[in-house]
Amino acid sequence: AQSVTQLDSQVPVFEEAPVELRCxxxxxxxxxxFWYVQYPNQGLQLLLKYLSGSTLVKGxxxxxxxxxxxxxxxxxxxxxxxxxxxxxYFCAVTPLGGTSYGKLxxxxxxxxxxxx
Amino acid sequence: xxxxxxxxRYLITVTGKKLTVTCSQNMNHEYMSWYRQDPGLGLRQxxxxxxxxxxxxxxVPEGYKVSRKEKRNFPLILESPSPNQTxxxxxxxxxxxxxxxxxxxxxxxxx
Numbered sequence: 001a002q003s004v005t006q007l008d009s010q011v012p013v014f015e016e017a018p019v020e021l022r023c024x025x026x027x028x029x030x031x032x033x034f035w036y037v038q039y040p041n042q043g044l045q046l047l048l049k050y051l052s053g054s055t056l057v058k059g060x061x062x063x064x065x066x067x068x069x070x071x072x073x074x075x076x077x078x079x080x081x082x083x084x085x086x087x088x089y090f091c092a093v094t095p096l097g098g099t100s101y102g103k104l105x106x107x108x109x110x111x112x113x114x115x116x
Numbered sequence: 117x118x119x120x121x122x123x124x125r126y127l128i129t130v131t132g133k134k135l136t137v138t139c140s141q142n143m144n145h146e147y148m149s150w151y152r153q154d155p156g157l158g159l160r161q162x163x164x165x166x167x168x169x170x171x172x173x174x175x176v177p178e179g180y181k182v183s184r185k186e187k188r189n190f191p192l193i194l195e196s197p198s199p200n201q202t203x204x205x206x207x208x209x210x211x212x213x214x215x216x217x218x219x220x221x222x223x224x225x226x227x
Contacts (some may be wrong), residue, residue, distance in 0.1 A: 009156070032214045043206060044159075051214055051219040090158060094214065101167065102147035102210045103174065106158040 002093050006107035014115050015083055020078040021110045023091030031093040033074045034104075035065055039040040040090045047089070050074065051096070061085070086114045118143045122207050122219035129197055130227050137192045137222050139207030145217075148190040149174070150182065152203040153221075159206065165190055195226040197226040 007022040048059025149164040161174030181193040207219040
């Protein structure tokens with residue numbers, strides 16, 4: 001079984017400031033990790049994913065995340081945010097194979113609000 | 117265009133009246149899922165399917181049924197809806213590279 005904890009439910013930040021959204025997970029098996037973004041009144045869109053290889057992954061809209069296996073973390077970062085980044089962000093994991101592949105477990109979400 | 121479609125987008129119903137939310141994907145994915153989203157709880161998986169005629173319970177399956185008779189369709193059935201099933205529902209399909217595609221969501225209100 002997996003669990004995902006997003007450490008901040010809300011993160012306010014000023015435009016052009018850097019931001020980090022924190023995600024920790026626990027799992028008894030190896031997992032794939034994801035960050036999704038949900039803009040108001042819309043569905044979820046994949047920002048980035050870690051499957052294997054380099055622990056620093058780059059996604060869309062200038063976001064990146066670093067997988068840290070020893071700390072079981074997958075924090076999302078952006079060096080300079082824009083007003084348009086205001087949204088809710090979800091961290092998620094799924095087992096990397098077997099009969100449980102595709103059983104995504106999501107964190108509770110972090111609402112990022114960018115102020116002018 | 118690769119997409120997941122859901123219908124209806126909005127639904128208001130009464131307790132006990134059976135309803136079905138349809139979901140269809142055009143990407144030939146084997147894996148499909150249903151989630152519900154509630155404030156402060158994130159998304160929780162209701163059911164998922166690994167292929168035609170193969171389904172399994174997610175984290176919150178009580179009160180829901182699914183079927184997978186064809187690869188592209190994965191309807192969610194509420195046989196006797198109750199107010200605690202008022203929620204925002206998402207269907208999704210996932211490819212073998214781990215990319216999950218979400219539908220636009222169905223906002224269900226059970227009175």
